[in-house]
Amino acid sequence: MSNLGSALLGLAFLAALAAAALALAGRNGDERWLRLSRRVVYAFCALLTGCVVIIELAFANNDFSFNIVAQHSSIETPAGYKLAAMWSSQEGSLLLWAWVLSIAASAALYATRRKLRELVPWATAVMMGVAAFFTGLMLFAPGVDPFATLDPAPADGIGLNPLLQHPSMMIHPPMLYSGYVAFTVPFAFAIGALVTRRLDAEWIRATRRFALIAWAFLGFGLLLGARWSYTELGWGGYWAWDPVENAALMPWLLGTAFLHSIAVQEKRGMLKVWNASLIVGTFSMALLGTFLVRSGVLQSIHAFGDNTVGPYILGLIAVVLVGSTALIVSRLDDLRSDKRIDSLASRESVFLLNNLLLVGMTAVIFWGTFFPLISELFTGEKASLAAPWFDRYTTPLAILLVLFTGIGPLLAWRRVSWETAKRVFRIPIAVAAVVALALVVLTDAADNAWALALFAFAAFALTGLAQEFWSGAAARRRLSGEAGPQALVGLVSRNRRRYGGYIVHVGVIVLLIGVAASSSFQTNRDVELRPGESTTVDGRTITYVKPTVAVDEEKLGFGSLLRIEEDGRVVGYLRPSRQFFRPTGQETGEIATYFAGEATSEVGLRTGLGHDLWIAEQPNVAAVQRAARLADKGFSACVQGAPGTPDQCKALGALMRAAAANPSLRAQAFEQITQLQGLAAERVAKGFLTTDAPSTFKVIVNPLVTWMWIGGILALAGAMIALWPSRGRRRGALVRTEADARKEAKYREIRDAELDHAAGKLSDEDFALLDAELRREALEILDGENGNGNGAHPRKPEEVEQS
């Protein structure tokens, strides 16, 4: 099987190169070359799928002749984690990268199969170049061949680290990878647009969806990682400004900026250099994240392996940066804006400010993350920056972002008159003031000025968004005569991009409220309790009722039963514990070995909309360890036939000696030893039930932290709404040609303007001007289509429907 896998991987590499070459051969728009190239890309995807299937089958079947399986799985590893073990390995994660890229590239080429004939060849070449790079790494770089074999195959594997045996392991890494990888698509089309100098919004329209998908995947991956980290002990809570976390956050922030600024280019033909640079930056950051995990250049919680592939990825980043910069500089003349910003009080100027903030935030995080290298360069000493430094800069930037997130949607494109502004801002400002005042009077939020500012701005932004939904629905009701709720649903489903985006905004603001509250008003205490003792943390009385023990084949668990009381009333019980695993590959042997392997904490978590109570325990197992050592000594004395040993022991000792000479008895002896030691281990572990040694408890009371997860999920839902195909598309009336896409975009703009006018965001005067201008532009597109001035396929809509 591994030979087959190697062969498929080799073929995939050749297919990637071939697809790139074929695409370039068809760069003059020759459909035959392009069709062939597209099909080779599909074949590339199929070949890599084959590789992934072979690896996963090897994991499922415990085929330890595969090095990757022997290193990252074992017979006892639970089935679900066997499948996830692929990406816990260096080579498996590279395969995942390449595989996801093959899927994204196939999807992108399928979606553009009838348009953008000039861009597609170059975009294909870029995507397949990157694909060939990653496939080639697995084939030619040392130590990362996923199909490397072991001869002879070991009987059992090392297993997946218990710390990684967490449901998040199954989805968190693939989500992050999908996010990283999907940014390749908009990057590739941007390069295509630059090379062919077709720098209007067509490349953006074609890849906006991919950028949004990448953004949503990356965001979801970050959220899952935060949640996982939150439920583990010693991972610094949900966010620790760890280099690897930062490496995933940076492309997400730049991607957020990109998603906003492309709207400005689509609508107004501005920010072309900025958009091209942003997507290059985003893609480079995604590569940088891939590099950081594999390089060992920075200290992180996430362990870094030996840097076998780091230098290659760094090389790719250098090529991407130098090549793209040269390309952008050489195309500066073609990248000039069609228009200029009319007024500072317009949606596009707020988008621009938001972009500056997001890029500034990325710059701060980049500087902080790479500061150890920077400082070594200048002072000769490696020095690093801790969380407070990051907080100091990112907090004000995030607060300003919330403010602009509130202002942006309230403004119309191009310009807003003073009268209109007064009307739309009145209520949100009033609500923000009332909320701020209430917080100061009723809570201790005033202790933290930053948090208070964030809450007030969040109230402003949320009210503004609610007003958007309200006035939009009201306008629709007037126009269509639908009932209120129906009008709201109709409004959202007819304008998915806009209102999906607003829902994302609501989600992100709610998430930031959770972050601000839980980081500024958290209570964090380390307490030592004996069984029966109590402590009070932030108004909650925690009583250590009794110690608990859980024993199974692979681990010993020691924990406690805690009673939680609020205002003298019992509100629940928590059961934090700590699991001690035997070192992997060591299923029998001395009981004391349980304490030589990994240990993981099960955090006791009581979730609430107001507060989370989070308790981790470090049980004092010194007595158990002593007892285990004694039992081990007793066991070896006993089987050696020391005087006064029980008969069962003597019999086992005899069996073991016989097995030493006769291998056929080994299995039987092995089984008896395991059974006897299992019993002994259980007895020793149960000794903990009567302990009166104090355990250390880490108690954290986190206000509003649940809203982080709620907000995150809301944002994801908003992204899904924005991505969902419109009714026309679902019925098969696909927008297949570039001219159609341009028409549709212009019609949408006209609809948007009508809605803004009906919702009172555009004055009659401004609307009349804008509407006339948009209609003139729409006519120009229609004229151009009839005269067939552009390079798109001259198809009539009827033909498109039939084909």
Add this chain to the structure above:
Amino acid sequence: MDPQRKRKIRLVVALGVAVLLAVALVYTSFSASTEAKEPSELLSAPPGTTAEMTGKVVKGSIERDGNGITFRVVDRDGEGESLPVTYTGAVPDPFRGGREIVLTGTVENGVFDGEPETLITKCPSKFTTKSDV
């Protein structure tokens, strides 16, 4: 004022603000950072030296004393004399002998006193090709 001039002034102001912020960023990062040192460098460091120490926990050296623990660390390559360390509070799950840790603290009387909540233990599993089993 003609629009060309206005735009130019706006650009200069924006760039000025950006430069000022960048200078603040650079300045604070150098003053707020903690130097990274290895245990062998801290053995001879004067009392009161604050550093972010990266080292390897000596197997069998961990002793628990109530809420606090003491242990010894050596350089990451495992060579040289070991440095005694004290730390108070819960330790991360992967913490044990033989593991690499990063800890911020201060040297007092030849002992490295770790600041609470700054202990990072490297998760040993991901992408490690050197097996420590």
